[in-house]
Amino acid sequence: MSAPAAVALRAGAPVLHGDAARAVAAVRLKPLADALPDGLTARMMDLDDSRALADFRVRVVAMLDDPDHYRMAGEVGNFVADHLGELGLTAGIFRGDRLVAYGALGLPGADDPNRGRDLDLPEEELSSVAHMSSAMVDPSERGRGLHHRLIDWRIEVAEALGRRHLLTTVSPRNHRSWGHLAGHGIYPKRLIRVGGDLVRLLVHRDFTADPVFDPSSAGLVAVEELSGRWDVFEGGHVWGRIAAGDGAAQTWFALCGRSKAVRGR
Numbered sequence: 001m002s003a004p005a006a007v008a009l010r011a012g013a014p015v016l017h018g019d020a021a022r023a024v025a026a027v028r029l030k031p032l033a034d035a036l037p038d039g040l041t042a043r044m045m046d047l048d049d050s051r052a053l054a055d056f057r058v059r060v061v062a063m064l065d066d067p068d069h070y071r072m073a074g075e076v077g078n079f080v081a082d083h084l085g086e087l088g089l090t091a092g093i094f095r096g097d098r099l100v101a102y103g104a105l106g107l108p109g110a111d112d113p114n115r116g117r118d119l120d121l122p123e124e125e126l127s128s129v130a131h132m133s134s135a136m137v138d139p140s141e142r143g144r145g146l147h148h149r150l151i152d153w154r155i156e157v158a159e160a161l162g163r164r165h166l167l168t169t170v171s172p173r174n175h176r177s178w179g180h181l182a183g184h185g186i187y188p189k190r191l192i193r194v195g196g197d198l199v200r201l202l203v204h205r206d207f208t209a210d211p212v213f214d215p216s217s218a219g220l221v222a223v224e225e226l227s228g229r230w231d232v233f234e235g236g237h238v239w240g241r242i243a244a245g246d247g248a249a250q251t252w253f254a255l256c257g258r259s260k261a262v263r264g265r
Ligand SMILES: CC(C)(COP(=O)(O)OP(=O)(O)OC[C@H]1O[C@@H](n2cnc3c(N)ncnc32)[C@H](O)[C@@H]1OP(=O)(O)O)[C@@H](O)C(=O)NCCC(=O)NCCS
Pocket: 001, 060, 064, 069, 070, 133, 134, 135, 136, 137, 138, 141, 142, 143, 144, 145, 146, 147, 148, 149, 174, 176, 177, 180
């Protein structure tokens, strides 16, 4: 994946909600819909899709390679109602009328749980947080770029809505998920505990700053060990994932290190 695309956040851009936010998101979904592989369509989902979204999520979670990759216990609020209603935006990708993928962006209001607090963002910046809440793809449609497209769409929508900070939590073992996000400039910045005892990577991108990796500080940590390596985040963070070996012998590492500078925008 290429380096993060330059995203210019307009100073003073209004923070939109509700129908206005939905309209902005729908416009940005059209290019994604137009470029999908044959037989797939995309549209914004709404509360009438609640059952379809809930059933799809349960089905995908039941088929995870590793149950730690996604635990609904780590979610806050009512995921489906929130992300199809006032507190979020969800794009669905369909084969015929069957939901095969979704990407959800959370738009917390002033009194809602906000991952910005886990990053110690200043109180006045919490209104410009969007959550990359979750994306899931049906196993039969994986490896076709649907996740990468849904990440791009949510980045564009968050920026267009004046939400400067993108945040979410991901299982350290779910390296495909956090590796994809890191490929779009949303890097694991901390380890935190959520939903009781789950250890999660807190991933973050600030549209107003471009961190630059300091190669002299590079280190590799096996992804299986990452959840115990709180020290990695004392002076730096995770920049991406790296594979060693092929086929069944393939193993994955997190590329860790410091930032040598932050390019402002
Ligand atoms: C994680 C998950 C969302 C990935 O979905 P996916 O649609 O298979 O992911 P993509 O197809 O975008 O990317 C997978 C590979 O396809 C390849 N690919 C094929 N066509 C592509 C295209 N047009 N554009 C980009 N990548 C493409 C890429 O090489 C990519 O490789 P990479 O992993 O080295 O980047 C999916 O495995 C899933 O639903 N897992 C269970 C739920 C989960 O863990 N969700 C994430 C946490 S919320």
